[in-house]
Amino acid sequence: MGTADLNDHLPPALAEIREEFLAIEQPERLTLLLEYANELPDLPERYADHPDLLERVVECQSPVYMFVEVDSDDIVHLFVTAPRESPTTRGFASILATGLRGLSVDEVLAVPEDFPNTLGLTAAVSPLRLRGMTALLGRTKRQVREKMAA
């Protein structure tokens, strides 16, 4: 399956992120990932003061916590926090937070599970390290489903 096929099922922002990664060589992909890591927004204050609301992403090798909100227009908002000394994880979190921004419930649920593996990072980052990002996506979808069922 080529990139074009994959993109058919991908929200535009995520497709754009992938194009961005695939257009450059391996070492630059790491630099780009670092840029994403630096852009991960801080948690909104209502969560900063309520660590109990956050779910731990245990599949990540560092302490990563996330929380999903679905607003009255069925738009999904993903909040993630990861420590400064874990830039790889921050980068993954930031890619998802950026790529899912403003998407509806249905659009988020339709994102392919293997999206993290299609960014051309497996050689530079190793599959082991990508697992955390897959888990973050999986947990995001699960929280969305739970919120919709509630």
Place this chain on the structure above:
Amino acid sequence: MTIEADSSAKFAEYAHPERLVSTDWLQEHLKTPGLVIVESDEDVLLYETGHIPGAVKIDWHTDLNDPVERDYIDGERFAALMSAKGISRDSTVVIYGDKNNWWAAYALWVFTLFGHEDVRLLDGGRVKWEAEGREYTTEVPSPQPTEYPVVERDDAAIRAFKADVLKHFGNPLIDVRSPEEYVGDRTTGPGYPEEATLRGGHIPTAHNVPWGKAVAEDGTYRPFTELKTLYRENLGLADDDDIIAYCRIGERSAHTWFALTHLLGYEKVRNYDGSWTEWGSAVRVPIAVGAERGDAPSK
């Protein structure tokens, strides 16, 4: 040309004091010709966020492991890697990293498989350098390529394979994982993802000495007398014992291998890098569960 060893009083007690350098020593020697500083981390991007001035990066996974087989790179690739990083056969290499130097110790152990002679560890690693407020840079050096010889890897002395472990019963085995992994409740360290190891537990007869027991609060190795109590006295190890250490994939046990070999001076220590991810999935190998060490299988 050899660069003088760190003559700190703490190191002088160790069997091979020249294998460790302190943050003070490294600070003073940053620009010494013949010295190459290497950062080796769990997080593949951490180096890019800032590193010790002049340090080059070597990644345990993408640089030191063979991209296809579960093995290390061969002599040719190692030579190419060394050349690209500006390391000559006679360079003094000082390695440091995150997570208490797990990956730094692992990289040092891989350097040793290739017989690189002068390779040292920064005691306390990244965490100590950082805690002391020392300088970091994001400037990546572009070293002059060197003529590093192609040296075949020699696994015999310090690397153990599954078959070696099966023949090892009756000799000391040290499981350096957490107690939860040792008893079989978990297959990875607390805080780490559970990975697809099919069974939990430990290799029968293995002592459980979590790697972290060798480390002080500031991330440095504990002094000689404490390490001696921890391993020699508590486990009853004799001078000429043949010892194998293992963990999950060999990185934490590389840290213990370093302590046993270079700090306590045991001459026959091997790291079983297949570790629990191999043993815990292998067919028909003996496994013990629970806190008891378990018995050696009858031959």
